[in-house]
Amino acid sequence: MKTLKIIKIGGNIIDNDAALASFLEAFAAIESPKLLIHGGGKLATQLANQLGLEVKLIDGRRITDQATLDLITMVYAGKINKNIVAQLQSKNCNAIGFSGADGNTIRSKKRPVTTTDFGFVGDVEKVDTKILQVLLDHKVTPVFCALTHDKKGQLLNTNADTIASELAIAFADQYQTELYYCFEKNGVMRDIADESSVIKKITTQSYQGLIDDKIIVDGMLPKLNNCIHAVQKNVYKVCIGKPEMLFDATANFTTITK
Amino acid sequence: MKTLKIIKIGGNIIDNDAALASFLEAFAAIESPKLLIHGGGKLATQLANQLGLEVKLIDGRRITDQATLDLITMVYAGKINKNIVAQLQSKNCNAIGFSGADGNTIRSKKRPVTTTDFGFVGDVEKVDTKILQVLLDHKVTPVFCALTHDKKGQLLNTNADTIASELAIAFADQYQTELYYCFEKNGVMRDIADESSVIKKITTQSYQGLIDDKIIVDGMLPKLNNCIHAVQKNVYKVCIGKPEMLFDATANFTTITK
Known part of the structure; x- marks a missing residue:
């Protein structure tokens, strides 16, 4: 696919x-659709x-x-x-x-x-x-x-x-869809004050624990619910972080998968 | 075509x-492209x-x-x-x-x-x-x-x-292109005060005469130059008049052809 x-x-x-x-x-240079x-x-x-x-x-x-x-x-x-x-x-x-x-x-x-x-x-x-x-x-x-x-x-x-x-969900049966949310932080962090505390992987399994532990709160909650919904609907992966995640292989960011 | x-x-x-x-x-109901x-x-x-x-x-x-x-x-x-x-x-x-x-x-x-x-x-x-x-x-x-x-x-x-x-010129080799300019008058008129004095047909031949006779003046001149240019570039016809010209077979309007 x-x-x-x-x-x-x-x-x-x-x-x-x-x-x-x-x-x-950088976006224009991305080769895939x-x-x-x-x-x-x-x-x-x-x-x-x-x-x-x-x-x-x-x-x-x-x-x-x-x-x-x-x-x-x-x-x-x-x-x-x-x-x-x-x-x-x-x-x-x-x-x-x-x-x-x-x-x-x-x-x-x-x-x-x-x-x-x-x-x-x-x-x-x-x-x-x-x-x-x-x-x-x-x-x-x-x-x-x-x-x-x-x-x-x-x-x-x-x-x-x-x-x-x-859009990502609607295309999920025709493509391996990757959804990227660019924002001002490095991703979902264990400690909001510490940019290096990025949680690199979240799965539908680990998600509830992060909510229970109050690591995902406030404005991140609807954002993350949205991501979890997407992977449950067969979006291949959802990435959250600074735009560098798209272009820099060494960047730190959060990837959400099923 | x-x-x-x-x-x-x-x-x-x-x-x-x-x-x-x-x-x-009415526009939505037009069947042709x-x-x-x-x-x-x-x-x-x-x-x-x-x-x-x-x-x-x-x-x-x-x-x-x-x-x-x-x-x-x-x-x-x-x-x-x-x-x-x-x-x-x-x-x-x-x-x-x-x-x-x-x-x-x-x-x-x-x-x-x-x-x-x-x-x-x-x-x-x-x-x-x-x-x-x-x-x-x-x-x-x-x-x-x-x-x-x-x-x-x-x-x-x-x-x-x-x-x-x-756009009409660019499509002229793929379609029989008809260009319609809808405006507030019935078309090009011999007498600006008389809505019934519409000139129904203008050709590249008759056009110069209308300019010489000062029937086409002021704001109509660049508009009509544009139309003449289009038919010279193989647009099939250009129509000028009220929007009714598109939908009402009995409407009075001006048609410009080569």
Whole structure:
């Protein structure tokens, strides 16, 4: 089975022009078929401030009203996505920008209102890889922003980590899929203050122990749940760490397997 | 030869939610392979005002400094393009949004500075239909916004009419290409005040006479030059008129042929 690398980058790369350029240089050089998923970074918040829009967060999650949805559609699908695509083209990586609406690739359902109304936030229902597969076969690299649609004309804000894992799961029967979450730390650490305490391997077996021992807590918990879900759904491996993990054989990072 | 319809819409449709929805409904129902190109409408200017950006126009053309380029990338490639794509998906038209950077489809060159520095404005150099052809073969409808790139990482603001004609020209050896410019009038009129005075047929032969007789003047001149250029480059026909020309056999509009 051919390998497909699915790589997610977030604010620590997107918000730093030099870090982004150097990441994209290395990304463009990856030879196997690949997909890139990017989050939004600080730009949406900056623009919201400039426009006098109030950013509403509940438990660290943005509440997406109509004005906020318009704003992130402009920032994520417009400015960030198209600039990444243009930069990749300059590095001879033939990229095409995607939201989940494009090619009907990711359909989601507006999150039901319970105690909280998250607004125009979508939970992924269905990934259709057909058109993406055609593009990969033609050596095109899809670049996804964190937007999906409900197939009824509504765009929906969707977590970029989830988009990455759902894409990896959807391709798992056609490729040996490797999912890479790039973030600002070396991976999952036994001691958050000690960058050298990276846990190199996590399996579905060892995972519960790490939760019981309170090594995986707070923001890492949903992130890791997402990873475990992916390997349970036949993603070959999930790696978490600094972007160097993609290019540097000596890098320290966390690998999650079934 | 199969027919390919290439349709450009502008502000009169984009700025009006009801007009846009009804246009997209009819567009989605067109059976032959098709491409949509959209301009920007008033939204970019509105957002510029909200952000306190000065809109600079010379001869009706926007001067595109860095802040303006970021703004139109957000509005054209983000908000307008993705909302059109999501709406088309809801009407079972499998659309994918494009700038010229996506798939390296339209490469342009930054306009040289002469007496005027237009800023980040690109003149089209090369259209590559390869990926678009693959998508059309899979019944996907590309939706273009008015941005191109220089293949060196720079996005460039490019006239939407030109993008439409260059795409039509590039496809002319693979399809019988029909290029439709939708605007607010019934077409080219002998008397601008009389909507019934539409000139139904213009050919490369009759064109010069219409210029000599000062029937084609002002803003219509570059528009029509663009059309004549297209038919000279083997575009089968160019139609100018209200969007009804696409769907209503009794509509009055102007057709330009070689």
